[in-house]
Amino acid sequence: MIIQINNPDRFRAGDSVLIDGDVKYVTGILPDSISVSDEKPAPPWKGKRNSTLRRSQRPLKARTLVKPTLGMDEEYKAFMGSFSGQQSIVSGKTRSSVLKDENGKPLKTEGHHLLPQSIYPEHRLNPENIVVLTREEHGHVEDHPKDFEQWIHDHCPLRWKWMQEHKHHRK
Numbered sequence: 001m002i003i004q005i006n007n008p009d010r011f012r013a014g015d016s017v018l019i020d021g022d023v024k025y026v027t028g029i030l031p032d033s034i035s036v037s038d039e040k041p042a043p044p045w046k047g048k049r050n051s052t053l054r055r056s057q058r059p060l061k062a063r064t065l066v067k068p069t070l071g072m073d074e075e076y077k078a079f080m081g082s083f084s085g086q087q088s089i090v091s092g093k094t095r096s097s098v099l100k101d102e103n104g105k106p107l108k109t110e111g112h113h114l115l116p117q118s119i120y121p122e123h124r125l126n127p128e129n130i131v132v133l134t135r136e137e138h139g140h141v142e143d144h145p146k147d148f149e150q151w152i153h154d155h156c157p158l159r160w161k162w163m164q165e166h167k168h169h170r171k
Contacts, residue, residue: 019036022038024037024038025037025038025039075125076125079125080110080111080130082111083109083110083111083130083132084108084111085108085109087109087132088109088132088133088134088137089131089132089133089155089156090133090134090137090151091134091137093109093134094108094109095107095108095109095134096108096109096134096135097134097136098136099135099136107134107135109132109134109135110132110133110134110135110138111130111131111132111133112130112131112132112133112138112141113129113130114129114130114131114152114159114162114163115129115163120167123166128159128162129166131152131156131159149163
């Protein structure tokens with residue numbers, strides 16, 4: 001369904017909109033209109049399902065709000081905390097649309113290391129190595145790292161170039 005609209009640039013693919021009392025999802029953006037569908041689009045990196053629960057499907061209580069990492073010191077907490085609430089590079093959202101904290105508030109976005117900190121500890125506190133994602137997106141990225149690398153290649157060429165330059169320069 002195509003809907004004429006004055007400001008289509010306000011929308012992003014995947015956004016939900018209310019039309020005549022029904023929830024629809026934006027599937028495309030044209031100069032003077034948006035296309036919508038009844039079905040919620042899957043993230044672009046989502047792969048085939050298997051029988052094991054992915055990180056994004058596990059109950060929230062099974063996950064910690066602050067992930068254990070190498071040397072979870074105050075400097076690292078402050079560094080990663082600085083990305084909380086910024087816009088996701090995938091959806092543009094600043095909060096989770098599904099997952100909530102213990103007070104019922106939507107979880108804020110969080111940083112994701114492009115180069116794993118366990119393999120590239122020298123880039124652990126490098127802002128170039130961080131992209132911002134919602135909690136759901138982060139779960140999908142952890143489950144499908146190769147698909148996300150391809151998404152970065154297609155949508156963030158400067159980040160992709162940085163990753164390639166630094167992947168082969170381990171200490």
